[in-house]
Amino acid sequence: MTQWEYSKIDLSRINPRSDDIELLNDAGQDGWELLTIAPNNIAYLKRSVQVAATQRAAPPKRGAARPG
Secondary structure, eight states, rough: OOOOOEEEEEGGGTTTTTTTHHHHHHHTTTTEEEEEEEETEEEEEEEHHHHHHHHOSSSOOSSSSEEE
């Protein structure tokens, strides 16, 4: 059975001049999959624990993210 780790990014805290899509693409390159963006502008992501072990980059690189 696949095990997952989760993270979230508060898109409201991203510099308005930044590109949200670029941020999410960067997270995708680190193995994160976007689950949803909530009405409060929080992006929820997941990745398999196996991918996490090989990537060794816990939350996405930029933004207010924290594993959860």
